[in-house]
Amino acid sequence: MSWFDRLRRGLGKTREVLTTDVRDLATGANVDWEELEFSLVAADVGAGIAADVVEEAKRERESGTSVREALEAALLDQLEPDRRRQTLRRVGFDLDVARHRVEPAGKVVMVVGVNGVGKTTTIAKLGRYYQEAGKSVAFAAGDTFRAAGSAQLGVWGERLGIPTHVGPDGGDPGAVAYDAAAARAARGHDLLIIDTAGRLHTQHNLMEELKKVKRVIGKADEGEPKDVWLVLDAVTGQNGLQQARRFHDAVGLTGVIVTKLDGSAKGGVLLPIVRELGVPIKFIGVGESAEDLQPYDAAAFVRALLGGDADAA
């Protein structure tokens, strides 16, 4: 089953404000733009962007498109930080459809985020994804803080047959990351994915610790980690932007992964994040098993965000 079907199945179970609004309102001649705007807000897009999107959609509609198409186009623009790609999309190129794989920039990926968003599970999924692509993968259980945080990744490593570097509970996360990065370089694994303890972006000391972990990796393996990916829970509201800002300031994000899109959450807060920080979205998480990971596709994301009939677009 594709993730879109899963999403749709999810949607079928709940009454979606947005679905009804878009469908019902789009058929009438008089479009209630204000209601559409608030419906976007209900998808966690945020009031500021919702207003912009609606303005843009109004303009778009003057050229004769349907309300839904106009909204999709306006939303897609917001999700395309790259001007050139935006133009290409405008002239009809479907940019994500042909994309098969998301390649990491280097050999080490560090995964960060607030508590409970799905970092550890996502690492398991990423491990499987890159393993299937023929890479030799290793894990580092850098969450030495939360009770059984390391054990959790250890279990996944065992299930997937991925070697997992585990340090002592309560130990120094920098030391675990250093050892794992050095071991990766020595053994020549293609990819090392490093877990970190969940932390609120407002906790100064823990953000400093994260910077240190990143620095230390570079000492063991020059130039790494080339990727730092933020995991974001789709259920997060406007605070998600604040999270992304702070993590970006601290460790320089190169990508975002949104989890739990198998629920009824839409993950609309991605729009303000992409618009403000220009950090690309890499993957979406759609379940609790190792295979529940998909490369991100902006057009599909927008269709799911608007709900309703996926094939109509």
Next chain:
Amino acid sequence: MFENLGDRLQGAIQSLRGRGRLSEADVKSALREVRVALLEADVALDVARDFVKRVEAEAVGSETLMSLTPDQRVIRIVRDELQALLGGDSVQPELRSDGNVWLMMGLQGAGKTTTVGKLAYHFKAKGRRPLLVAADTQRPAARDQLEVLADRVGVPILKVEDGEAPATTKARLDAALREDFRDLVLVDTAGRLEIDEALMDELAALDAAVGPTERLLVIDAMTGQQTLPVARTFDARIGVSGLVLSKMDGDARGGAALSATHVTGRPIYYAGTSEKLDGLEAFHPERIAGRILGMGDVLTLIEKAEALEEAAEDGGLSGRPQDFSLADMLHQMRQLKKMGSFGEILGMIPGAKKMMPAGADVDEGELARVEAILSSMTDAERTTPRLLDASRRRRIARGSGTTVQDVNRLIKNYEATKKMMKKAGKTGRLPAGFGG
């Protein structure tokens, strides 16, 4: 983007300033802003709509409280409504002398397991005898996580086996209780999506088997518009008797709290305020309402300050301003830090946020540096700052990973503070001033 809901609400409402009687149009346009502000704070759409309707009904032509200007009147109404929405007074779950079974539930990653550990810690300290039940057989190592917490708190744990039937769990629980008297059973369950029918059925079956006396829904304070369907579905399927709001130590604006109480009609018992076992506080609706409005969480601040003052009395601040030493400064600083980050403290002081220029942030890094410098001094240096000659300053800079300039600046600030204190000395209070 606006700093917080309070600023935004006040901005909206201030447009009414200078009017006499409020016309419907005045109120309508201000309230549209209020609605947007609530949405930006993650208040659920339906809740925000209802809310605005109620305020509108009360505010139009409102002539109550004639001592207040129109804008103050609306603020007052918004505030009272917010408080009413959050459920008036602080409520705690009822505990019987025996047979308490609390079932924890919520989405994946909401903070259930950590909350169970905190509740066990809290109630053990109050003389209760908790037993933990680890029923999350789904997530790898979830039961191990709870076991580690049980060990730390010093309470027993019963681990549910993979695929165990609820009736079996109930039988094992009864057997355990016959053997060892326990008056508070805390059941941790796997996180689940509210739309996952199969897992909701499983939860309902476990619920029916163990017959909880409290059903606690744990909600992440950072949740957006999903709070509404989540709370609604858990309430409809299982029944929610109370709420726990986790991760309140972040900077989320509190919309989840509003929405969850609104839809379930149940109180928020507790707020999670750190990852540690003691990071659980009784939830005070009136304080949160104040904070959302940006009127400052004065009550919390005062309470914390009072507790610290007591601690300081036996903690040894040398009382007279002329004796104020660097040791006192370090002590004061640590006390202040216990009250929370400076950003947090600012948020509790009415108007403080507004006085800060836009974008200005309290430099927590600077504070960390000051503390590092003070920690690198010897006791003698801290009590007698005169000792600090150039070579000592160099040593301190090296030891604290700062520069001599940093050390010099700190000492200058200290001297300025001391002077200030001598002036203010008559009040007998130490101002929290270490400049910057």
